[in-house]
Structure formats: structure tokens, C-alpha cells
Amino acid sequence: MKANSSNFQLNIIFGFVNSVVSVVQTFWFIPYIKEYLGTTAYGYISVVNGLSNTLFVLVSAIGSMGTRFILVTLERKYDEESNEYFNTELFAMIVGSLILGIIALVLSFNLGKVMRVDHHFYKEVQVLLILTINTLILQLLASPFSASFFFKNTIYITYILYTLDYLGRITLTVIMFHHNMKVLWSAVLSTNIVYILSLVFYMAYSRHNIPSLSINLYRAKLDKLIELVKSGVWIAVSSAGNMMVSSLNTYFANILCGVFITGIYASIMQFNIMESMVLSVLVNSLLPKMFKLFSHNDSKNLFFYTIYSMTLVSLILGVVSGGIVIYGNDFMNIWMGNKFTGYAPLIFLTVAYLPFTLPSQVINQSFTVMNKVMMPAMFTILTGLMNILLSIIFVKLFQWNIYGVALASLVVQVFRDCILFPCYFYKISMYFDKKMSIPFFAALASIVITIAICFVIRLLIKPTSILAFISSVMIAGGIALSIILCIFNFISRKLSISL
Known part of the structure; x- marks a missing residue:
């Protein structure tokens, strides 16, 4: 109980530290972009984030339910079953990543049909969209391994990684702008770098702390995939609805x-x-x-x-x-x-x-x-x-x-x-x-x-x-x-x- 209580406190502390750094990064980033690129520039970043997150929820829902089934079976000490859910989720995330990558390319080549973009920002918004969706792909691939942090109640480790991401966004943007590379996608490029390193860490952490979960896609089971899809479809529907209620508001504002x-x-x-x-x-x-x-x-x-x-x-x-x-x-x-x-x-x-x-x-x-x-x-x-x-x-x-x-x-x-x-x-x-x-x-x-x-x-x-x-x-x-x-x-x- 003491360990659990201690971890809960660490989760809260590092979670709020991450939130503070995120807020500082965000409130610094917007005027910084506004000063160098103009007020409308941040509008594009916000719209692309909302659009990309909507695509993300449509393919990440299986991951949400996969984590749920992995955790429940681990708690009940059904190791073989948890391994099957783990590999089934991993297989689904690989397929989802391929789909998301194809959608990213299609949208980037037809950008003018999905949002308003000034001509001189067009190519930058294309790159921004591709890099933003790539960060979501990296999150998908990391999803099966994230169950280990919830199982061990060490969520604070993920917050440390997120904090490094926010600090990296600031650092890389300043460096690029200082060297006359004033682009919309500087921050998300940093996120791509951090998320690639995080994916490697997630895999190593999961292997070390829950050795019963091992990568073997032959253990992926059709019945488990159907179970994840049946529940995941509704998570996707729910997440899509959440996006229409909140994150897509900037998209509606852009259009209307x-x-x-x-x-x-x-x-x-x-x-x-x-x-x-x-x-x-x-x-x-x-x-x-x-x-x-x-x-x-x-x-x-x-x-x-x-x-x-x-x-x-x-x-x-x-x-x-x-x-x-x-x-x-x-x-x-x-x-x-x-x-x-x-x-x-x-x-x-x-x-x-x-x-x-x-x-x-x-x-x-x-x-x-x-x-x-x-x-x-x-x-x-x-x-x-x-x-x-x-x-x-x-x-x-x-x-x-x-x-x-x-x-x-x-x-x-x-x-x-x-x-x-x-x-x-x-x-x-x-x-x-x-x-x-x-x-x-x-x-x-x-x-x-x-x-x-x-x-x-x-x-x-x-x-x-x-x-x-x-x-x-x-x-x-x-x-x-x-x-x-x-x-x-x-x-x-x-x-x-x-x-």
C-alpha cells in the first residue's frame, strides 16, 4: 500500500509538472509564432491538430480497449491470455499505422479541399500535417507497451517523457528560427524525435517489468481481435464524438x-x-x-x-x-x-x-x-x-x-x-x-x-x-x-x- 500511495503521489506530482511545462510551452509558443509568422499561423497549427486527432481516434480505439483487456487479465494472473491480447493489439496497431500513413499522404496532396490555407503557407501546412500524423502513428505503435506503466502504477515515467517533448519543442523551434528556418512544423519535428526514442524506451520497459508480455505476432488471435474490434468500434465512435464536441471547434471556426x-x-x-x-x-x-x-x-x-x-x-x-x-x-x-x-x-x-x-x-x-x-x-x-x-x-x-x-x-x-x-x-x-x-x-x-x-x-x-x-x-x-x-x-x- 505504501508503494502504491507513493506512486500515486509521484504520478500526480510529475503529471502537474508536465502540465505546467506544457502550459508554459503553449503560452510561449503562440506569441512566438505570432511574432514571426503572424496570428493566422497558429490557427493552422490548431486546425491541423484537431483534424489529425480526429483521424487518430478512428484507428486508436482498439488500442484503448487492448490496454483494458491486458490490464484486467494481468490483474487476474491470466498470463497466456494477456499475452494474446498484447500481440493482437500490436498487430492491429501496425495495420492502423499503415492506414493512417496512407490517409496522411492523401490529405496532404488534397489539402485545399479540406481546409482554408493561404497560398504562401500551403507547403508548410502539408509538411505540418504529415509530421503531426506521424507522431500519432508513433503513439499507436507504443500503445500495447503502455499497459506496463498502468500495471506497475508508474505513469509518472510517461509524464517525464512528455515533459522532455515540450522542452524539446521549445529548444528546436528557437534553434531553427534563430538560423532563419521559420516554419510551422519546427515543434512537431521535435515531437517526432522524442516519440521515436520513447517508443524504444516503452518496449524495453515493458520487456523488463512484464516479461510475460513478449512480442510474437503469431500469438495474435482472431477471436481476440474481433473482441477488441467490437469494443473498439464504440470507443472510436465515442472519441470521434468527443472531437466533434471539442477539438474540432477550431476547424468549425475556420470554416464558418x-x-x-x-x-x-x-x-x-x-x-x-x-x-x-x-x-x-x-x-x-x-x-x-x-x-x-x-x-x-x-x-x-x-x-x-x-x-x-x-x-x-x-x-x-x-x-x-x-x-x-x-x-x-x-x-x-x-x-x-x-x-x-x-x-x-x-x-x-x-x-x-x-x-x-x-x-x-x-x-x-x-x-x-x-x-x-x-x-x-x-x-x-x-x-x-x-x-x-x-x-x-x-x-x-x-x-x-x-x-x-x-x-x-x-x-x-x-x-x-x-x-x-x-x-x-x-x-x-x-x-x-x-x-x-x-x-x-x-x-x-x-x-x-x-x-x-x-x-x-x-x-x-x-x-x-x-x-x-x-x-x-x-x-x-x-x-x-x-x-x-x-x-x-x-x-x-x-x-x-x-x-
Whole structure:
């Protein structure tokens, strides 16, 4: 138990270190690109990322379920079966990588048909697209080996590798720009290099820590592949719906609202991405215990642990969102300049609902752990289609421009995460009770308390300079986080769930 607790803390610590470095890298990279290449340049990077990630989820879903089956069979000490799942997933990932590579080439040669691109950026966006998709291919190939980090609860090692990636992106971009190679794809080239080295490390780590998992594609089984595909199809559908609800918003903005405002919206969306990263750190750190509870048929504690995890996520994201609501406009002024201010309503629409919706991704993970993925996938693709429809209606019919894109995302995520997911969880869990409402009340309390504290501190310490801004944010955030952690300790004692 001490080792598990220690690893959990390391996962959280290195996860947040990785998040901080990622945020620093992102918030440095955007103005850096803007200064050298213009505001629209980052819009292309954001659009390509959204488009590539959508392709990625269509071929990576089998990997998601493969990891699930590998972990469950390893926990139950079914070594032969886990090896079959491992090699079956590896075979599927190799085939998926080939498909993704072909799609990358086809899209790059027909780029003008899928997005708006200025002529002088055309070749650079082509290279950017190919290199971005190649990083996704490397992630696919690493997927079967990643199960070892969850099984050993050493997820912090992956965060160290991700941190090296972010630092490499900064370093290589500066070097290339300094030598007059000002291109859109400098950062993703660094990611390719780091991911190749990471793939080698993943393979060595898996071989050393779980020797029962060995590469032998002859052990890939058709029945296991069918099982992975049957579940993976729904993961792919769910992931595609998630992309239509969130990541593809910049693509919709590019098509519906134009290039320049997409650059501004993509900058503001970094707040949303930052909160999603916090969510990812928390969920990944909590996930190993979810697998253990399920593998040992401890359904009751799995339900309470899900509530515990959601509550933790709600409270922390409430602090982040509350701070962004009050200080977001000040930050945009310091970070990007005066022309990026005046979008406080857009910032609010982008982040205020996240403490209520993102915690439901914990429920979604529990669906994956329990292999109950069909209905959540149908819900997600439904809301993804709703997001497209509402974006068109709000932008074209009501003329709300970029605010229409943001509002559409808000409406459909609240509908899915606060209504559909909890209702389905109620349907499949014999232990479901009123405690499921705790995370949503926790989110409300957290964001209201944080907004009130930040508002008062901002009046006392006006963020008129970078130093004043940092001081004001740190004092307000420290006070809010201290209060929120006290609330969480009280709730966790009531739930009687420990890490």
C-alpha cells in the first residue's frame, strides 16, 4: 500500500509538472509564432491538430480497449491470455499505422479541399500535417507497451517523457528560427524525435517489468481481435464524438468564421486545453485503482471511488475555471496584446462549464473499465452531431459568429456529461444513489468560491504589471485552493474511500 500511495503521489506530482511545462510551452509558443509568422499561423497549427486527432481516434480505439483487456487479465494472473491480447493489439496497431500513413499522404496532396490555407503557407501546412500524423502513428505503435506503466502504477515515467517533448519543442523551434528556418512544423519535428526514442524506451520497459508480455505476432488471435474490434468500434465512435464536441471547434471556426478569428479562438481555447490536461493527470493517476477494483469484482467500492475521483476533479477544476474567469482577460492582454482583449464573454463560455462537465469523463473511464462502451459512444456521437448542427445555426442563422461556436459546445457538453452519462451510470450500477450529485455541487461551490476570492483579491492587487498579475493570481489561487482542499477532505471522509 505504501508503494502504491507513493506512486500515486509521484504520478500526480510529475503529471502537474508536465502540465505546467506544457502550459508554459503553449503560452510561449503562440506569441512566438505570432511574432514571426503572424496570428493566422497558429490557427493552422490548431486546425491541423484537431483534424489529425480526429483521424487518430478512428484507428486508436482498439488500442484503448487492448490496454483494458491486458490490464484486467494481468490483474487476474491470466498470463497466456494477456499475452494474446498484447500481440493482437500490436498487430492491429501496425495495420492502423499503415492506414493512417496512407490517409496522411492523401490529405496532404488534397489539402485545399479540406481546409482554408493561404497560398504562401500551403507547403508548410502539408509538411505540418504529415509530421503531426506521424507522431500519432508513433503513439499507436507504443500503445500495447503502455499497459506496463498502468500495471506497475508508474505513469509518472510517461509524464517525464512528455515533459522532455515540450522542452524539446521549445529548444528546436528557437534553434531553427534563430538560423532563419521559420516554419510551422519546427515543434512537431521535435515531437517526432522524442516519440521515436520513447517508443524504444516503452518496449524495453515493458520487456523488463512484464516479461510475460513478449512480442510474437503469431500469438495474435482472431477471436481476440474481433473482441477488441467490437469494443473498439464504440470507443472510436465515442472519441470521434468527443472531437466533434471539442477539438474540432477550431476547424468549425475556420470554416464558418474565417482564419483570423480562428487564431484568436484557438488562443483562448488553450484555457480549455489546460483544464483538459489537469483532468488527464488526475484521471490517469486514479485509473490503476479503478482497474484493480473492477478486476477483483469490488463493484461497490468502484462506484464510490468513481464519485471520489469525480469530486476531486470537480473541486480542482473549479479553482482553475474560477481563476480564468476573473483573470483570463488580464492574462490575454499580457500574453498576446491589446487586440486579444475584449473577449471576456468568450473566455467565460469556454471555461465556466468545465468543472461540471469534465468530471463526467471519470464516469466514461469507468464505462471503459467495465466494458460498457456502446451507449456512452452513441450519446457522444449524438452530441457531436448536435454540436455541428448548433454551430451552423448559431453562426449562420443567429449571426453570433465565434460566440455561436463556443455556445454550441457548451450546450451539448452539459447535456451529455451532466444528464446522459449519469443517467446511464444509474442504469448499469446497482450501487447508484444520491451521492452521484456530490461532484456537481462540489463544482458549483468550487467555482463560486474561487470567483468571489479572485474578484476581491483582484480589487486589492490590480494586475497592472506582470509581477502584480502573478502576485494577485498566486494569492487568490492559494486561498481558494486551501479552502477547496478542506472541503475535499471533509467529503472524502464521508465517502470512506482512501487511495
